[in-house]
Amino acid sequence: MSTEFVLGDDFARVLTETTQALVCVLDSGGRILLFNDACERTTGYGRDEVIGRDARESVIPPEESEAFGDVLAYIWRTRLSSPQVGHWVTKNGDRRLIAWSNRLMPAVDGNGSFLVTTGIDLTESAEESEGALSGDVEAKLAEVGRLAQEQRALRRVATLVASEATPERVFAAVSEETSRVLEVNASAVFRYEGDDTATVVGRHDREAVGIFSVGDRIFADDNTAIGRARDTGLPARIEDYFAIDTDVAKTMREAGYRSTVAAPIFVSGxxxxxxxxxxxEALPDESEARLMGFCELVSLAVASAQAREDLQSSRARLVKTGDEQRRKLERNLHDGAQQRLVSLALTLRLARAKLESDPGALEPILAGAAQELDLALEELRELARGLHPAALTEQGLAPAVRALGERLPVDVRVDDLDERLPDYLEATAYYICSEALTNVAKHARAESARVTFHREPGVLRFEISDDGRGGADGRGSGILGLRDRAESAGGTLFVISPPGKGTVVTATLPLD
Structure with a gap:
């Protein structure tokens, strides 16, 4: 069973591509269904090397295999989460210490369930603390307790994210959990704006009165930790606000705060x-590393919410486009063929009236009626070509696009495609080509255009290029419509349009 089927394609793509946390999805037998980019980087395995294989045959060390099986059995028997700390073996034989949170989730079709596990690589922090902890039982217990508390907090936030809670709920939970786990006076989640400012989107203060409120917008320049984190892409800190003379530092000093640590949240890189x-007081050295685990969960929540919003917007645009096309068809029928048929009916009534009184006048009247009928039929054929051209059904994709190009005021060259494709795929590709070439004719000021088709393993890739003025707006309704059509078939569409250098539209559609 594919992860896209049990988890949902959009959420699976978010888990795979956007978060830097380790995310691995397992079935009840321990087989790996999803192995995200962070897992690949950590282990050196490509997902094609592990998908479908039992984790005990690839990443779980032999001496931990039995314990791993016991944990799986416990989770499926009790339906309860069971956070774990264990090792993964990399492709080159190294070992990584991983702290895992997990949660059972039902398949989207209601048949069965699967285990979503999110992990944090503790290898470096474990190596750094090994010397300090050796021989000190109390320190070991304290460190284990700290890790357990942190894992519980991460698990609570991960559960919110997996349940598709609103970003606002996740921001509030992250602020509260980081404040509690790191034992700091205040914690906040910020969203960067287009200038040197950031907006507070979540906050928690252990004191009764906080400095900032949700919705406040503050400066985020290089004199602030959040500004430095944005500019460098790395965690940053302000060690002593009493040594800095800025408005933000003054506000922090007046509230009694000395130091701040910030860690960046990345969404789609x-x-x-x-x-x-x-x-x-001064924050501990490990504060930056401990914040990063929460950053990954916020990243996942934001990316998931954006994916849902994009999907809803795409569906709304498709519905709107369908309504507009139906109205256009109705208008064209009313103003074109319908009017000609009404005129034809009147002409035939006139002919009937002349049949006995003036038979000699029938010939020009009937000739006019025949002309009206020919025009009506041609307009109906033109409408039918817009709905589904006969050439597409009878001859295939490339000939249909070539016939379309012959009716446009642009020289259109279409490469051959040697084989027929499934009907739905040919129709989707045809309408993408049709809309793209229509845009070329209307807006590009191009002299020529070219359409190329390439069948590759599992996909059809095709390009529509022109020698026009370029500079197409990727957010415009025309390109959004093309992208919506491609994505509705499970494909992708990209546009490259540098000013003065033409436009290239590249679409990829799955063959299955």
Whole structure:
């Protein structure tokens, strides 16, 4: 069973591509269904090397295999989460210490369930603390307790994210959990704006009165920790606000805060925001690393929410486009063929009236009626071509696009495609080509255009290029419509349109 089927394609793509946390999805037998980019980077395995295999045959060390099976059995028997700390073996034989949170989720079709596990690589922090902890039982117990508390907090936030809670709920929960787990006076989640500012989207203060409120917008320049985190892409800190003379530092000093640590939140590889904590004393050295686990969960929540919003917007645009096409068809029928048929009916009534009184006048009247009928039939054929051209059904994709190009005021060259494709795929590709070439004719000021088709393993890839003025707006309704049509068939569509250098539209559609 594919992960897209049990988890949902959009959420599976978010888990795979956007978060830097380790995310691995397992079935009840321990087989790996999803292995995200972070897992690949950590282990050196490509997902094609592990998908469908029992984790005990690839990443779980032999001496931990039995315990791993016991944990799986316990989770499926009790339906309860069971956070674990264990090792993964990398492709080159190294070992990584991983802290895991997990949650059972039902398949989207209601048949069965699967285990979503999110992990944090503790290898470096474990190596750094090994010397300090050796021989010190109390320190070991304290460290284990701290890790357990942190894992419980991460698990609570991960559960919110997996349940598709609103980002606002996740921001509030992250602020509260980081404040509690890191034992700091205040914590907040910020969203970067287009200038040197950031907006507070979640906050928690252990004191009765906080400095900022949700919705406040503050400066985020290089004199602030959140500004430095945005500019460098790395965690940053302000060690002592009493040594800095800025408005933000003054506000923090007046509230009694001395230091701040901030860690960036990345969404689709771009700094989206940051989590920041503040304390009345110097913050520990490990604060940055501990914040990063929460950043990954916020990243996942934001990316998931954006994917849902994009999907809803795409569906709304498709519905709107369908309504507009129906109205256009109705208008064309009313103003074109319907009017000609009404005129034809009147002409035939006139002919009937002349049949006995003036038979000699029938010939020009009937000739006019025949002309009206020919025009009506041609307009109906033109409408039918817009709905589904006969050439597409009878001859295939490339000939249909070539016939379309012959009716446009642009020289259109279409490469051959040697084989027929499934009907739905040919129709989707045809209408993408049709809309793209229509845009070329209307807006590009091009002399020529070219359409190329390439069948590759599992996909059809095709390009529509022109020699026009370029500079097409990727957010415009025309390109959004093309992208919506491609994505509705499970494909992708990209546009490259540098000013003065033409436009290239590249679409990829799955063959299955």
């Amino acid at each position: 771009i700094p989206w925001g940051a989590i920041a904590i503040a304390a009345r």
